[in-house]
Amino acid sequence: MPDSWVLCPICLQRITWDDPPLYRYDAARDDYVEQPVPPDAGPEQLARLRLAARVRCPNQRGEPHHLPASYGGSGRPLVFGLVGARGSGKTHLLTAMINAVDRGDLYRHYGLACWPLEVLLHQEYLRDNVGPLIGGACVLPPTPPGRVMFADGFMVAQEHGPPRPVALFDVAGDDLTRVADATAFLDVVDGLIFVVDPLRLDGPARRDSTFGAVLDLLRASGRLPEVSAAVVVNKADLLRFEDPVALWLRRDTATLDPEESLRESADVYAYLHSRGAHAWTRPYGECTRATLHVASATGSSATQETDAGDAGDARFAQGVHPRRVLRPLVSLLAMNGALASSEAARIGI
Ligand SMILES: Nc1nc2c(ncn2[C@@H]2O[C@H](COP(=O)(O)OP(=O)(O)O)[C@@H](O)[C@H]2O)c(=O)[nH]1
Ligand SMILES: [Mg+2]
Ligand SMILES: [Zn+2]
Incomplete structure (x- = not known):
């Protein structure tokens, strides 16, 4: 046996x-x-x-x-994680995403029922992340370095379908390649959200070493063909005068439309190339299934409340208004068969 x-x-x-x-x-x-x-x-x-x-x-x-x-x-869990340099906005994006799932957007717009995988850890995540950011408009503290952390998880089920566990991991910054439990993570990961920081597009390097490092590790272990990717230009509120990024950010459709997904992917790809950021599009070229997205975790930048420069006091003075944050997750769910339909089958091809 x-x-x-x-x-x-x-x-x-x-x-x-x-x-x-x-x-x-x-x-x-x-x-x-x-x-x-x-x-x-x-x-x-x-x-x-x-x-x-x-x-x-x-x-x-x-x-x-x-x-x-x-x-x-219930079958193998789907394991998803966020990759990107420290400060690119992974933690804020994941928090905004989990808030959207928690309030039922996956069911309302995509017919996918969801419930917490682990009640206590879910409540902890709501208390420590979703509450302060969405409710309190507070900037979340930086993730401690050197850790691959389970953030939250859900059981998801389509009508009449068996439930499937989905686990979301917040990966701490640039040192994924040096962390021991990163190996365990990369051995089982099914989908990655690569977070592009527009603030780095003007930097001298114009690249994010975390993207390449993770892709190289996956290629070396032979797992690259099994991993799907969603590349997200986050903090897109900072690019509000840049077409077509700004146009996508203003769109508020919430349907699974392969045509639209392809157009958004093509626009973001072209945008990154026009900024000389070829290295950031690597996941799109190298993963079998991949999409590109525009999103803003918070809708605007944080401002310092006191003039003391205390990091703990930074807030989002205009409130927190996430834009298009659920789409990268929806694309990963579609590319991994948790969201199954004729439309879903054509996402990221
Ligand atoms: N303007 C803007 N700033 C953001 C956004 N998301 C995150 N930030 C800022 O980026 C900084 C780093 O975010 P964090 O999620 O901690 O990055 P991580 O290190 O990748 O997890 C924070 O100070 C946030 O204020 C966004 O959508 N728009
Ligand atoms: Mg973080
Ligand atoms: Zn365990």
Whole structure:
């Protein structure tokens, strides 16, 4: 009999899944408690118990985390991550994206039902990231270097389809190539969001070494053909006088249209080339399926509230108004079959 193991989407370890003990989330205690199974429970009662039950990941490193009891049967998780230089806006973009998912945009516009993969970690992410940025218009603190972090995850399901786990990782800056757990991440990643920082387009290097480094690692391990890419020109609010970037940023359509996706990709590609930023388009040329996007995580730049220059006090004085942040994720879901339709099949080809 083959070993029954699954990939934990949170710590990225292989874990054995052999009739594990059940837990349930107890809202009053705000924690997981063991879920006893009555010895005389019938199959229907068992099925009902399992529906809400959780299994604790046996990996002792890091925070304890729990997966849906149905996880063992739900197939390999989709693992997505953000790549880009420090300061390119990965954390803000991911936060705006998760906010959009959390308020139900994937279901409303694309018919994809979503629920949290891990209740406690999801609540933590809302409290530490989504609340301060979207609710408080605060600049989020820089991600500590040297880490590949599980940010949040969802179970996603199309009508009548089986649920699929999706895990999102916030990768800390330029040192992905030097971090030990980056290897574990790159060994299983399915889709990458490459974040282009327009502020670097004027710099002398006109490149982002993280893009090339990740592509080179994936090529070396033979995984490049399996990984899809969404290249995002983030902070596009800074480019509001630059056609066609500005035109795309103002569009507010939320449908999965391969024609439109191709036009946006072609425009962004041409824009990056016109700025001499060829290295930034590498993922488009090298990954089998890829799209290019325009987005703004926050809608405007942050301003310093005090004149003391305290980093902690920076805020978005005009409020936070994310633009087109969900599309890169929608494209990855389409390119990886979690969003399946005749339109989705033509995204990123
Ligand atoms: N104008 C503008 N600034 C942004 C946007 N997204 C992020 N920033 C700024 O970029 C800086 C770095 O963002 P962060 O998400 O921490 O970058 P990371 O290091 O790639 O995770 C922050 O100070 C933000 O204020 C955006 O969409 N527009
Ligand atoms: Mg960050
Ligand atoms: Zn785990």
